[in-house]
Structures are given as structure tokens and as C-alpha cells.
Amino acid sequence: MSPYAPYWEACRRGELVIQTCTACAHRIHLPAADCPRCGSTALTWASVLGHGTVHTFTVVHRSFVASHRGREPYTLAWVDLPEGVRVFGSVVGCAPEDVRIGLPVTLTFEDDLPVWRPA
Amino acid sequence: MRQELGGRAAVAGVGMTALSRGSGRSELELAVEACRGALADAGVGTADAVLSYHMNDSVGAVQVARALRIEPVGWHNDISGGGTQCASILGDAAMLIASGVARTVLIYRAMNGRSGKRMNVASIGPQEAFTVPYGMAGPIPLFALAAQRYLYDTGLTEEHLHAVVAQSRDNAAGNPRALRREPLSLEDYLAAPFVSTPLRNVDCCQETDGACALVVTGVSRAPDAPRIHTVVRGGGSGCSTMDVADDVTRIFSGYVAPRLWDESGMSPGQVDVPVLYDAYSWLVPRQLADFGLAEPGDIGDYLLKRAHARVNPHGGLLSEGYVHGLNNVAQAVRELRRAGGVALVTGFGGSYGSAALIERS
Ligand SMILES: [Zn+2]
Numbered sequence: 001m002s003p004y005a006p007y008w009e010a011c012r013r014g015e016l017v018i019q020t021c022t023a024c025a026h027r028i029h030l031p032a033a034d035c036p037r038c039g040s041t042a043l044t045w046a047s048v049l050g051h052g053t054v055h056t057f058t059v060v061h062r063s064f065v066a067s068h069r070g071r072e073p074y075t076l077a078w079v080d081l082p083e084g085v086r087v088f089g090s091v092v093g094c095a096p097e098d099v100r101i102g103l104p105v106t107l108t109f110e111d112d113l114p115v116w117r118p119a
Numbered sequence: 120m121r122q123e124l125g126g127r128a129a130v131a132g133v134g135m136t137a138l139s140r141g142s143g144r145s146e147l148e149l150a151v152e153a154c155r156g157a158l159a160d161a162g163v164g165t166a167d168a169v170l171s172y173h174m175n176d177s178v179g180a181v182q183v184a185r186a187l188r189i190e191p192v193g194w195h196n197d198i199s200g201g202g203t204q205c206a207s208i209l210g211d212a213a214m215l216i217a218s219g220v221a222r223t224v225l226i227y228r229a230m231n232g233r234s235g236k237r238m239n240v241a242s243i244g245p246q247e248a249f250t251v252p253y254g255m256a257g258p259i260p261l262f263a264l265a266a267q268r269y270l271y272d273t274g275l276t277e278e279h280l281h282a283v284v285a286q287s288r289d290n291a292a293g294n295p296r297a298l299r300r301e302p303l304s305l306e307d308y309l310a311a312p313f314v315s316t317p318l319r320n321v322d323c324c325q326e327t328d329g330a331c332a333l334v335v336t337g338v339s340r341a342p343d344a345p346r347i348h349t350v351v352r353g354g355g356s357g358c359s360t361m362d363v364a365d366d367v368t369r370i371f372s373g374y375v376a377p378r379l380w381d382e383s384g385m386s387p388g389q390v391d392v393p394v395l396y397d398a399y400s401w402l403v404p405r406q407l408a409d410f411g412l413a414e415p416g417d418i419g420d421y422l423l424k425r426a427h428a429r430v431n432p433h434g435g436l437l438s439e440g441y442v443h444g445l446n447n448v449a450q451a452v453r454e455l456r457r458a459g460g461v462a463l464v465t466g467f468g469g470s471y472g473s474a475a476l477i478e479r480s
Contacts, residue, residue, distance in 0.1 A: 004248060030249055030362050056268035056367055058260050061313040064240050068254030076255050078264065078361050086362055088246070090253045096316075101271045113252055 003031040006045050008112075016050065016107055016114040018085050019043040029085035050107035052079035052116060055086055059096040075099050079116055093117030122349050122382045128213035130477065131223075131341035132161025132334035133449040138296055138440035140233040142328035146178040149330035150229035151186045157225065157332035158187075161341065166334060168194040168221035170211055172204035172443070176236040177229050187225075194221050201238070202396055203352075203371070203468030205444030206475040210350030212335035222337065228445040229330035237326060238441075246362060258398075259323060261469070263315035265358035266401040269368040270317055275404065275419055277317065281308040282422040283400040284321050284437055291434025296446075298325045299438040322400040327440035331449050345455040345462070345479040349383035351375045357470025364470070370402065371472025372409035372465065379463075379474050380411070387411035390476075391460030394451040396444050396467035397435040403427060406465060410474075448475075455479040 003019075010017040019028040023040035034041045057077035063069050075091040077099070091099050092108070092115050105116035134156025136142070136149050150171075158165065169180040169192060184192040194215055198204055205228070212224040232238060239257045247256065255261070270276065284303055291297035303321065311319040338346055357369030366373075380386060387410055395406045404422060407413040407430070413421045421427065433439045433450040440446060444466050451462035459479045466473040 030246055036363070056264050056271070056361075058263040058267055058318075059313070059316040060254060060260055061315065063254050064257040064259070065251055065254045071254065074254060076250075076253055076260060076264070078367065088249050088253065088255075088362070101268065115253075 003033045007031045010045070010047070011109070011112050011114060014109050015047045016087070017045045017047050018083060019045055027084045029087055048081055048083050048107070051119065052081045052087070052105050052107070054091065054099065054101055054103040054105060055080045056101055057091060057099050059099070077116065079105060087114070089113070090115045091117070121384055124210070124213045124217040125348050125383070126346050127338060128216035128335050129338045129341045129344035129346045130209070130333055130452045131163060131336045131344040132157040132159070133452050134158070134160055134332040135296070135446060135449055136330045138298055138327050138329040138442070140298070140328060142231055142234065146229045146231060147182055147186060149328070150178050150183045150227050150332070153229065153330035153332035154183060154187055154225055154227050157334045161334035161336065163223050163334060163336060163340065165189055166223040166225035167192070168215055168224040170196050170198065170208055170224060170226050172198040172200050172208055172228060173230070174199070174201050174241060183227060201241070201468060202398060202444045203466050203472045205396070205448055205473070206464045206466040207350055207352035207473030209335065209347050209448065209475045210352065213347040213350065216335060216337050223340070224335045225332065226335060227330060227332040228443050230443065231328045232441055233326040233328050235328070239326070244359070259318060260315040262358065262399050263318045264361065265368050266317055266399065269401050269405060272368060273418065277309065278305065279404065279419055279422045280317070280322055280400045281305050282425065283403045283427070284308060286425055286428055287397065287431060287434050287437040290428070290432050291438035294433045294439055297434045297439040298327065299434070318399060324398040324436035324441040325438070327442060329440060329442050331442040331445040333445070333448065333452070345452050345477045348476040348478045349379060350473065350475040351378045351382060352473040353378065354471030359469030359471060368405070369470055370405055370409070371467055371470055372406045372474070374470070375472060375474045376410045379476065383476050385461065385476060389461050390463045392432070392451055392454045392462040393430045394447045394462055394464045395430055395435070396447065396465045396472070397431060397437050398441065398467060400437065402467060403430060410463065451477055
């Protein structure tokens with residue numbers, strides 16, 4: 001089974017889950033079949049608290065994804081979580097020009113996708 | 120440790136088609152024209168080995184060899200990849216020469232990068248399962264995310280990016296091959312549309328139709344030609360692995376630059392002609408700092424003073440055009456033929472890539 005399946009199943013429940021290695025306690029995201037640090041395949045899933053900080057972002061003014069053409073401008077970001085992982089998503093609920101590096105954000109869901117809004 | 124291939128192979132010929140936004144020709148026709156040009160320029164008649172690199176957007180080495188009547192062909196390979204390959208393919212050729220596997224190697228890159236298969240939707244790897252649903256695909260938003268953080272970390276601004284692009288246009292002004300030659304004022308730069316912030320369309324290279332070819336042979340066959348001194352290729356965590364990278368702005372040069380100086384025995388001060396892979400404006404200051412060509416702390420003033428005017432004297436990928444970096448290597452050869460010295464050429468593919476030093480005394 002793809003290591004991605006439990007991730008997307010959780011999204012449909014409105015949860016953002018990441019993996020933890022039971023051998024070395026390393027937190028893992030993007031989803032993996034084995035631990036990038038120690039190689040163990042004994043990984044568990046758990047929900048994150050849902051708080052984060054924008055590590056970097058871009059405002060897309062010209063999309064290269066057909067389904068998103070006409071929806072520009074929209075904001076994409078990597079978000080640092082206190083759990084020790086970095087996740088990808090969009091930033092919603094504010095004007096693109098209000099997004100900055102270091103912005104505290106809170107998890108929400110749109111169309112079964114985890115997205116982030118200013119905290 | 121010094122490389123043993125150093126100085127045993129030379130770039131004896133360069134060939135290039137016209138660069139355009141609509142060639143109206145097949146990749147095979149473009150490749151053959153550039154290859155014939157390079158062989159004629161080298162005065163070697165033919166080659167026994169053929170190398171190319173592409174991303175399933177071009178014509179294979181076998182077809183090009185047949186069209187050039189290189190039959191039977193010797194060592195031939197289609198290397199998978201784009202910009203990362205443009206410097207290291209000199210190493211692939213030099214290894215074939217130094218080991219005696221081939222006598223003369225023909226290298227080409229041919230693409231209809233504007234009218235045919237475009238790079239702006241090229242795959243960026245398995246993390247796409249997590250990015251495409253949000254509306255992110257292709258290299259531009261990926262390297263825009265890195266650029267945003269790079270500006271934040273360094274304090275550089277859009278004025279500095281303008282200095283990179285404007286200098287590229289100024290350098291291209293005297294280059295008849297260049298697709299963009301007009302001056303770019305700060306006002307015009309700021310008025311240019313964003314593709315993906317902080318990158319405006321003018322911060323990104325010119326998608327191009329065209330082909331470029333090089334002929335690499337043993338130094339005994341081309342004693343006056345620029346010699347391939349040292350080639351490095353590598354990479355690691357950085358802007359290609361933003362999920363786990365400590366520094367999402369790190370590019371290939373952070374990995375290959377120390378090895379280049381170590382394995383060549385040269386130092387940054389010996390470089391006369393820096394020909395840097397400038398698919399995006401911010402890659403120029405990042406590489407200048409990584410390769411030790413400018414002090415990281417002074418890079419802003421360095422750019423505003425246009426101390427980088429000697430970088431990419433033909434206008435680079437930003438202004439001349441984008442034959443996946445091989446046109447930059449061709450320019451390094453032209454510069455060394457004209458004035459001698461040492462040229463640095465680089466190949467970027469995020470946090471993986473390559474660099475080469477070429478020398479003519
Ligand atoms: Zn582990």
C-alpha cells in the first residue's frame with residue numbers, strides 16, 4: 001500500500017497526520033515507507049496540533065495547473081510545525097500581500113485538503 | 120584530491136542554431152545543424168561518440184548519429200536531465216577521452232522549448248502528489264519559494280534582482296543571437312508581471328527553440344583549444360527537498376563549489392569568466408557567494424555596483440536564450456578563444472547540479 005493512503009484518508013476526516021518512527025522517535029513528513037533517519041519500517045500515525053509558522057511562501061499569479069487557472073492570485077507555503085516537520089499547503093483567509101515569512105497560521109480544511117489561515 | 124582527467128580533453132568546436140520562439144523545425148533538424156556547425160568549427164570531420172541530455176523532449180543520440188552518417192557509432196548515450204547536466208556532460212566526454220574509450224565526442228542539446236514541450240510544466244519529483252492539488256507544478260513556483268526565503272535571509276530586494284536582469288540585458292545588447300537585448304530600467308522591471316512572487320516574468324529565463332553542440336577531443340588533436348580542467352557533479356538536501364531541508368535556499372553550488380576548488384587546486388580569484396546558470400535571477404548572487412566570487416555579506420552592494428558585469432558576457436539564459444545551459448558553455452569556449460584564461464561554467468537543477476573549469480593559456 002502507498003504510504004500516502006493513510007494521509008489522504010485522514011484528510012477526508014479533517015485531520016492532518018504525520019508519522020513517528022517507533023525505533024528512533026523521528027517525526028516524518030512527507031509520508032514514507034521507512035524512517036529516513038534509521039530505516040525502521042515501524043512507523044505510527046498521529047494528528048498534529050494544527051499550529052504552524054510560514055517558512056516560505058509564493059503568491060502564484062500565473063498557474064501551471066489547469067484546474068487552478070483563473071483562480072490566481074493564490075498563496076502557497078511551506079509551514080513549520082512545532083511537531084518538528086514542515087508541511088506544504090496554501091494560505092487562505094487573508095490577502096496575498098498580508099502573508100509573510102514567520103506568520104503564525106492555524107490549520108483548516110478546504111475540499112479535504114489541509115490549508116492554513118492566519119492565527 | 121586532484122582529478123586525473125584534468126587537461127586531457129579540450130572543447131575543439133561549438134555550433135549553434137539560431138534561437139527563436141518558434142523554430143518551425145524538428146528537434147532532429149535543429150540538432151543536426153548545431154552538430155554540423157560544431158564539427159566544422161572543430162575541423163575534425165566526424166566524431167566517434169555522441170552524448171546528449173534531455174527530458175524526453177528531444178531527439179536521441181542514435182538518430183542524430185545516423186543523420187550525421189556517424190555509422191557505425193561508438194559510445195553514445197542519452198543522459199536524463201536538464202540544467203544539471205550542462206557542465207557535467209563535459210566531464211562525461213572528458214572521461215571517455217581520458218580513458219581511451221572515444222577519440223572525439225559530439226555533445227548536443229536540441230529543444231523546441233517554446234513552441235514544443237515546455238519546461239514550465241516539467242515534473243519536479245514525487246512531492247508533486249502533495250503540491251499539485253494546491254495548484255503548484257513545474258519549476259517556477261518551486262524556485263520562487265526558495266527565492267522568497269533567500270531574499271528574506273540575505274536582505275536582498277527586488278532592486279537587487281533588477282540589477283541582475285538589467286545587467287544581463289546590457290551584456291546581451293551586443294549579442295546578435297540574444298532573444299532579449301533591450302535595456303531594462305528599474306521602473307520597467309517593477310512593472311513586469313509576477314509569475315510567482317518574488318519572481319517576475321523577467322526574472323525567469325527565455326523559453327527557447329534551438330540547439331547547441333560541442334566537440335570534445337584529446338588535447339593532442341586540438342592543442343590550442345580550451346581544455347577541460349576539472350568537472351564536479353553532486354548535490355544534496357536544499358531547495359529540491361524543502362520538506363526536510365534546513366536551508367531551503369541551498370542550491371547545487373553549496374555542494375559542488377568546495378569540491379571544485381579542492382579537486383582543481385584552483386581558487387575563485389583565478390576565474391576570468393564566470394558563466395553561471397541563470398535560469399532565475401536570484402541564482403546569480405547565490406552562486407557568486409557559493410563559489411567564492413563575491414563576499415556573501417557584500418553581495419547587495421556588489422550587485423548594485425554592477426560588479427557582476429563580467430558574469431555571462433553574452434546575456435546568459437535570462438537574455439540570450441535557454442538551450443538548457445549548453446549555450447552558456449558555448450559562450451565560455453568563445454570567451455577563452457578570444458582572450459584565454461579560466462572559465463567557470465555551472466549547471467543547476469535545484470540542490471543538485473554540476474560545475475566545470477575550462478582553461479586556455
Ligand atoms: Zn527512525
